[in-house]
Amino acid sequence: MKKRKIWAGLSSAVLAAAPAAAQATALHVQPQAGIEAKADQTLLQLAQHQGHAAPAATAGGDGEGEGGGAAQLPAPIHVYRGIEMIRGHLLVGAELIEAGRWADALPHFLHPEEEIYGSIRDQLKTFNIAPFQAALKSLSQTVKAKNKDAYARARAAIDERLAAAETAVKAKQENGTYFVLETALEVLQQAADEYEEAVEKGRIANVVEYQDARGFVLEVDRLVGTVMPAASAKSADAAKALQASLDDLKATFPAVTPPKQAVKDISQFLSDVSKFELQLGNFH
Numbered sequence: 001m002k003k004r005k006i007w008a009g010l011s012s013a014v015l016a017a018a019p020a021a022a023q024a025t026a027l028h029v030q031p032q033a034g035i036e037a038k039a040d041q042t043l044l045q046l047a048q049h050q051g052h053a054a055p056a057a058t059a060g061g062d063g064e065g066e067g068g069g070a071a072q073l074p075a076p077i078h079v080y081r082g083i084e085m086i087r088g089h090l091l092v093g094a095e096l097i098e099a100g101r102w103a104d105a106l107p108h109f110l111h112p113e114e115e116i117y118g119s120i121r122d123q124l125k126t127f128n129i130a131p132f133q134a135a136l137k138s139l140s141q142t143v144k145a146k147n148k149d150a151y152a153r154a155r156a157a158i159d160e161r162l163a164a165a166e167t168a169v170k171a172k173q174e175n176g177t178y179f180v181l182e183t184a185l186e187v188l189q190q191a192a193d194e195y196e197e198a199v200e201k202g203r204i205a206n207v208v209e210y211q212d213a214r215g216f217v218l219e220v221d222r223l224v225g226t227v228m229p230a231a232s233a234k235s236a237d238a239a240k241a242l243q244a245s246l247d248d249l250k251a252t253f254p255a256v257t258p259p260k261q262a263v264k265d266i267s268q269f270l271s272d273v274s275k276f277e278l279q280l281g282n283f284h
Contacts, residue, residue: 076169080180081187084183085219087219088191091218096211107208109143124165132161181242188216188217188249192273195209198258199266211256213252214253221250224242231283241275242279248275
């Protein structure tokens with residue numbers, strides 16, 4: 001299982017902007033140099049010395065679907081995370097198609113079925129979500145064929161299925177706002193994994209991984225936007241801090257075609273994710 005390094009002092013960069021409660025959390029979890037946490041342990045979970053009691057059952061497949069410790073997540077977050085990662089792939093794939101770059105877009109339409117769907121397939125029935133693997137395959141086939149009209153129809157069909165799946169999972173959550181934000185954090189952590197693999201010696205060495213990370217961050221920005229009114233009503237300052245951290249993360253990706261030099265190194269990227277995480281306690 002992949003492990004994510006938590007660097008010493010990662011949280012210190014955000015203490016000045018964090019509310020008092022978040023500062024206490026950050027001080028409580030600030031690790032010593034060299035300490036590693038398993039990828040399924042977020043900084044917030046480490047701070048609280050607690051996780052979710054029931055880990056999600058694994059359901060075959062690997063890659064992104066099981067990356068970042070996803071197999072240890074509770075079923076609702078595991079499934080919702082998978083849905084949002086699929087959306088992130090489709091988002092960046094659509095950007096490439098709009099630029100006429102069908103071949104470059106294809107990996108982002110293949111990965112949802114190849115690397116993500118298998119990990120959530122067996123849990124869909126728990127939330128009365130109809131299988132949608134065939135719809136994913138149909139969509140990727142239209143991209144292979146570079147058939148714009150067929151692509152538009154297949155994309156509309158899968159978007160409808162994903163929206164229904166989101167609704168089904170979220171409907172069972174008592175605190176929908178916190179649930180969405182918690183899932184958003186998991187997707188951001190996966191984005192960090194992708195970005196780390198994209199950057200080598202300060203340069204973007206893997207374009208597809210850069211685009212994966214971009215798609216996940218942009219999708220999180222969209223997802224958080226769906227609960228921002230409720231989040232702002234609960235804590236306006238924390239909601240502004242959440243959005244500021246997302247804006248910082250989005251600045252990492254000036255375009256779907258990456259710059260030669262990376263805008264940020266992985267430590268800066270993780271620091272921005274840390275800023276997002278520090279605000280979550282305000283919405284529990």
